Amino acid sequence: MRLSRNLRDQKILNPSSRVFIFAIILFAFSVILFIGRFELTQTAKNLRSQVTSISYSISHIVSMPSNVINSGIQSIIDLKEIYQQLENYRKNQLSNSSSFQDIVSMKLKIAQYEELLNLTADLEYDFVTSRIVADFSDKIIGTILIKSNETEKLFVDMPATGPTGILGRVSSVDNKIARVLLLNNINSRLPVSISENAYQGIMIGQGQKNPIVEYVREYKNINVGDIVSTSGKGGIFPPYLVVGQVSSIDGERIEVELIEDISQLTHIRLLNYKFNQNNE
Amino acid sequence: MIDLKIGNLLIYLILFFTTSSNLVFSSTYFDLTLISCLIIYVLKWNEANWFICIILFMLGIYNDILISTPFGYTSSLFLFFYLIDRVGNFFSMPSNTNIKFIIFSLFVLILFSINYFTIYFIYSTSMPFFVNLASYMAVILLYYPLNFIIGSIQNKYVRVK
Numbered sequence: 001m002r003l004s005r006n007l008r009d010q011k012i013l014n015p016s017s018r019v020f021i022f023a024i025i026l027f028a029f030s031v032i033l034f035i036g037r038f039e040l041t042q043t044a045k046n047l048r049s050q051v052t053s054i055s056y057s058i059s060h061i062v063s064m065p066s067n068v069i070n071s072g073i074q075s076i077i078d079l080k081e082i083y084q085q086l087e088n089y090r091k092n093q094l095s096n097s098s099s100f101q102d103i104v105s106m107k108l109k110i111a112q113y114e115e116l117l118n119l120t121a122d123l124e125y126d127f128v129t130s131r132i133v134a135d136f137s138d139k140i141i142g143t144i145l146i147k148s149n150e151t152e153k154l155f156v157d158m159p160a161t162g163p164t165g166i167l168g169r170v171s172s173v174d175n176k177i178a179r180v181l182l183l184n185n186i187n188s189r190l191p192v193s194i195s196e197n198a199y200q201g202i203m204i205g206q207g208q209k210n211p212i213v214e215y216v217r218e219y220k221n222i223n224v225g226d227i228v229s230t231s232g233k234g235g236i237f238p239p240y241l242v243v244g245q246v247s248s249i250d251g252e253r254i255e256v257e258l259i260e261d262i263s264q265l266t267h268i269r270l271l272n273y274k275f276n277q278n279n280e
Numbered sequence: 281m282i283d284l285k286i287g288n289l290l291i292y293l294i295l296f297f298t299t300s301s302n303l304v305f306s307s308t309y310f311d312l313t314l315i316s317c318l319i320i321y322v323l324k325w326n327e328a329n330w331f332i333c334i335i336l337f338m339l340g341i342y343n344d345i346l347i348s349t350p351f352g353y354t355s356s357l358f359l360f361f362y363l364i365d366r367v368g369n370f371f372s373m374p375s376n377t378n379i380k381f382i383i384f385s386l387f388v389l390i391l392f393s394i395n396y397f398t399i400y401f402i403y404s405t406s407m408p409f410f411v412n413l414a415s416y417m418a419v420i421l422l423y424y425p426l427n428f429i430i431g432s433i434q435n436k437y438v439r440v441k
Contacts, residue, residue, distance in 0.1 A: 020366055023333040030337065033352025039344075044351055051345050056345040059300035059346060088349035098387050134303045136347050140407060143348045145303075179348065186403045193371060206405045208308070208412075 043268035045172065053176040056133070056145065101221040125162075125238065125273040128154070133177070133278070137262045142182040143171070146268060154178050157236050163261035165242040166190075167232060167268060180268070181272050183211055183243070183258060191233040192243055195226040203228070203243065203256060210247060213254040222246060237272045290433075291323060292335055299343045306410055313343060313354055314388070314419040315426075317361045321384055322427045324434055327366065336362055374404070377427060385420050392416045 007266025038044050134145035148154045158170040159178045168188065171181040181188055188205035192213060201216035216222065226246045247257035298316045307313065316339075325332055340355025364387060392413060400406050411435055 019330045019333065020363075022330050023359055023363055023366070026333050026337050027356060027363060030340065030352040030355035030359060034356055038351045048345055055342055055345050059303045090423075117316055135306055135347075136302075138306055138308050140349065141348055186399070186405060204405075207399070207403075208408050209405070234291070273346055 013238065049172045049174050052172070052179065053174045056177050058134075082094075090105045094138070124273050127269040129267050129269055130144060130154075131267050132177070132262075134263060135171045135262065137182055137184065138208065140186055142179045142185040142188075142205070142207070144168075144182065146178050146180055146270075148173060148176065148178040154270060155274075159237045159241070159273055161241060161269045161271060162260035162262075162265050163269075164239065165244065167260050167262060168238060170270065182262060184208070190237065190243070191231045192228050192256075193231040193239075194222055194228050196245065197221065198231070200231055200233070201254070213246075213256060214252070216252070216254060219249070219252050219254060222249060224249060238271065262275055285411075288326070295335075295339055296317060299339055299346070302343065302347050309414050309418050311415040311419065313347070313357065315422065316343070316413060317357050318384070318419050318422060318426055319430065320358055320363050321361045321380075322423070322430050323365075324431075325362070325365070327369070333359065333362070361387070377424075379428075381423050384423060388416050388420055 035065060035121055039048065048134040130146040130148060132144050135141050136145075146160075153172060154173045156170055156173055160167045160169060166183065168180050168185070170178050172179045179183060182192060183203065183205055184207060186207050186213070188203075190203040192201055192203045194213065194216065197217055197218075199218045201213040203211050203213045205211050213228065213269045218270065224246050228243040228246060229238055230241040230243060231239040242259050244256045244258040246254055248255040295316055295391040298319060300310055302312050316324075320336065335357045336358040340353075340358045341351065343349070343352050364383065365380075368383060396407060396409070396412070
């Protein structure tokens with residue numbers, strides 16, 4: 001009886017069992033971290049911000065072989081796209097030149113009207129261009145990492161745009177790296193205006209699917225194809241930046257197809273827009 | 281005792297490389313976090329080495345920082361697959377690859393369901409079902425090839441048991 005108890009004790013206390021118990025404790029700790037949403041605390045934000053640069057430097061070196069293969073494949077795809085674009089450009093050259101003239105004359109007219117209405121400082125802002133170093137846009141928590149340095153003076157909540165429309169906003173900044181929270185991120189919320197009548201709503205990221213606009217009172221007046229732009233409410237984003245087009249309407253659920261495709265971009269613009277600063 | 285033999289360092293390096301590749305490789309159909317889980321599951325670990333648990337925990341946190349997932353998510357996954365491997369070994373199944381494969385597939389599908397329903401109920405949105413399932417199915421399909429490759433490497437270079 002005593003012999004069997006000793007054997008059982010030895011089995012419980014052997015190194016293998018102790019490691020197993022230790023692994024369970026660490027697992028439980030990880031689950032608590034996850035469920036407790038530790039990343040929302042200020043300590044976690046600081047930790048993430050400080051460690052991102054270091055982890056980026058390490059991972060950049062470690063992932064160098066993958067990077068070489070990836071860039072090789074990307075170059076072939078890019079080359080194919082350039083040929084395609086050249087072909088399209090040749091076809092549309094005539095129509096493009098007339099559209100360009102229209103846009104220029106329209107911009108001049110807008111500038112004249114704004115001057116007549118005494119609209120000035122609110123929409124004046126410059127931008128800095130930053131290179132994308134990592135793209136996690138195809139994940140449900142869509143983000144990208146961009147290069148930053150002290151001379152560029154990036155700040156949290158800086159609006160990020162592509163050549164034609166808005167992409168998201170800066171969520172964290174470090175000495176070398178900044179993270180941009182994209183519009184498709186499930187945590188993203190953006191005040192928008194829909195159509196020329198400026199129906200107001202909030203666009204909510206849906207992960208890998210197109211974002212949707214909610215809280216629109218006049219949703220019955222909205223049609224597929226209407227332009228969605230930033231409303232400027234909230235003060236983070238400037239108004240009148242193109243977001244996308246209404247792609248489908250299902251009751252009060254308005255789906256928006258974004259104008260910018262992050263996977264096609266290598267650089268982004270960061271707008272030096274501070275609503276409060278302009279008001280001061 | 282901290283076990284830092286060359287063979288074990290090679291294992292840690294493979295996992296570190298896979299996790300770091302998240303930075304340059306992004307695909308809808310291949311989730312590197314899930315592939316790391318598969319590697320952890322098929323590896324033959326030294327069962328008396330507590331340092332492995334810390335390494336897996338730290339790698340998880342590193343992955344969370346890199347891809348901006350909530351803290352503790354990847355660590356839980358890594359340690360979970362390590363634990364189910366240990367439980368399988370405890371019931372004397374390490375040599376039966378088919379049973380290990382069935383257990384792995386089952387838990388991967390459970391994980392997919394949990395992820396899907398969590399996002400559905402908490403964020404009131406749904407992930408594209410088949411697109412997301414594809415990355416989980418890809419990792420299940422990779423089980424036998426990876427098991428063969430890692431088994432060959434470990435039999436050749438690593439003597440952990």
